[in-house]
Amino acid sequence: MTTPTQTASYPEDDHFHDECGVFGVYNHPDASALTALGLHALQHRGQEAAGIVSFGGKHFHSHRALGSVGDNFNSEDVINRLQGPMAIGHVRYSTSGGTVMRNVQPLFADLVFGGFAIAHNGNLTNAHKCRNELVEKGCIFQSTSDTETILHRVATSEYRKVLDRLIDALGGVEGAYSLVALTRQKLIGVRDPSGVRPLVIGKIGENGYVLASETCALDIIGAEYVRDVEPGEIVVFSETGLQSLKPFAPQPSRFCIFEYIYFARPDSVIEGRNVYEVRKNIGKELARESHVEADMIVPVPDSGVPAAIGYAEESGVPFDLGIIRSHYMGRTFIQPSDNIRHLGVKLKHNANTAWIKGKRLVLVDDSIVRGTTSVKIVEMMRNAGAKEVHMRISSPPTTHSCFYGIDTPNKEKLMANNYTVEEMTKHIGLDSLAFISYDGLYRAVGEPARNAECPQYCDACFTGDYPISLVDQDGGAQAQLTLLHEG
Numbered sequence: 001m002t003t004p005t006q007t008a009s010y011p012e013d014d015h016f017h018d019e020c021g022v023f024g025v026y027n028h029p030d031a032s033a034l035t036a037l038g039l040h041a042l043q044h045r046g047q048e049a050a051g052i053v054s055f056g057g058k059h060f061h062s063h064r065a066l067g068s069v070g071d072n073f074n075s076e077d078v079i080n081r082l083q084g085p086m087a088i089g090h091v092r093y094s095t096s097g098g099t100v101m102r103n104v105q106p107l108f109a110d111l112v113f114g115g116f117a118i119a120h121n122g123n124l125t126n127a128h129k130c131r132n133e134l135v136e137k138g139c140i141f142q143s144t145s146d147t148e149t150i151l152h153r154v155a156t157s158e159y160r161k162v163l164d165r166l167i168d169a170l171g172g173v174e175g176a177y178s179l180v181a182l183t184r185q186k187l188i189g190v191r192d193p194s195g196v197r198p199l200v201i202g203k204i205g206e207n208g209y210v211l212a213s214e215t216c217a218l219d220i221i222g223a224e225y226v227r228d229v230e231p232g233e234i235v236v237f238s239e240t241g242l243q244s245l246k247p248f249a250p251q252p253s254r255f256c257i258f259e260y261i262y263f264a265r266p267d268s269v270i271e272g273r274n275v276y277e278v279r280k281n282i283g284k285e286l287a288r289e290s291h292v293e294a295d296m297i298v299p300v301p302d303s304g305v306p307a308a309i310g311y312a313e314e315s316g317v318p319f320d321l322g323i324i325r326s327h328y329m330g331r332t333f334i335q336p337s338d339n340i341r342h343l344g345v346k347l348k349h350n351a352n353t354a355w356i357k358g359k360r361l362v363l364v365d366d367s368i369v370r371g372t373t374s375v376k377i378v379e380m381m382r383n384a385g386a387k388e389v390h391m392r393i394s395s396p397p398t399t400h401s402c403f404y405g406i407d408t409p410n411k412e413k414l415m416a417n418n419y420t421v422e423e424m425t426k427h428i429g430l431d432s433l434a435f436i437s438y439d440g441l442y443r444a445v446g447e448p449a450r451n452a453e454c455p456q457y458c459d460a461c462f463t464g465d466y467p468i469s470l471v472d473q474d475g476g477a478q479a480q481l482t483l484l485h486e487g
Ligand code: SF4
Pocket: 016, 196, 256, 257, 258, 259, 401, 402, 403, 404, 405, 406, 458, 459, 460, 461, 462
């Protein structure tokens, strides 16, 4: 995907959405079963489709399907068909183009050197340009995924060895990518030179290795965390063990700071930092920066919980569950009219009326995107008798779209792009509203402050400081890119 898209699959869920998770296993007799479990732990990174490709010594095997991992990899039959000691897998979040089978990953092709499977988390920012060049060369695209661009570039590279072909292919693409690839002999993992999306290495059994978007996917299979793949690094697992290559020109690391705020699972550790702890730190910073007199700190469930705990600890005001979320409401399932949409939010969240009546509340949430959910939640709190409703947000105002693999509304739809904080306060119906400052956020991840000259993280959706050039956008290709998606 190179164009920000409407969060069409979750119209009532006012969040940015991560678009994919990847997983891979090398040298384990249960590679596919482990991959299914790993993908299950990464389900929060994409629920619309899942796929696994394995190599069984002679043949590649593939199972890709729409729906969740649990829906599709729940039988021994399926897992037994995915034979072999090596496998890669992918979970995918859909965009406005909708999820269609031809876009479900991993993608697989028989190339001149043999079978090659690839799965990708991120987004190429010059995908349209690359695709045009490849189509002119005669490549026939089967999907609308920018991952297929990498596949064709590998296929048409003039180098002989697969690694040289992959390096050649990636040398011509720009954007954010953490990818896993499988050949007959190798499991390969790559992080883009800016390291925008996460990828970690684990060890399992005697000589088995694992690649995963997050450490929570290592934990589920009992794999031992080894280290993060470094920005710009290619790791190769083969008979000779683990090989590390750094073929690209070094770039300043610009990991996505929003992974810490919202996307990653709180039990994951990314680049040495526990996500839950960072979220609690953000809550503490928020309390130091913008505390108001209140009776209760209330998280907007579930993503606001760690920051609300940190806020409560720092402020000394009790943490309580003033909003209860139904865990059986994956998405709003009826969407034919505005009235019913409104009902949808109530299905998902409900006020804990007896507990909040007459109280001064500080609601803690991770972000405000379009503001639709915030308006409804505040209204719900007022209807339940809250005396005052304040809101504290554990990200700075989201004023820009993401082009690096996160599903976001167009900039024009972002509330903070259209209104000042004061106007947002009024529009949402709050007594007060405050966002974490840039420096407060950076302190929470362990930095002294944001380095304005060369920020330590990607924070472009807050600052508009895009670390990787937006080639297709700058070339005015936006209109043609609405179907190009990668997760
Ligand atoms: S713009 Fe940067 S910080 Fe924001 S979601 Fe995208 S990658 Fe993350």
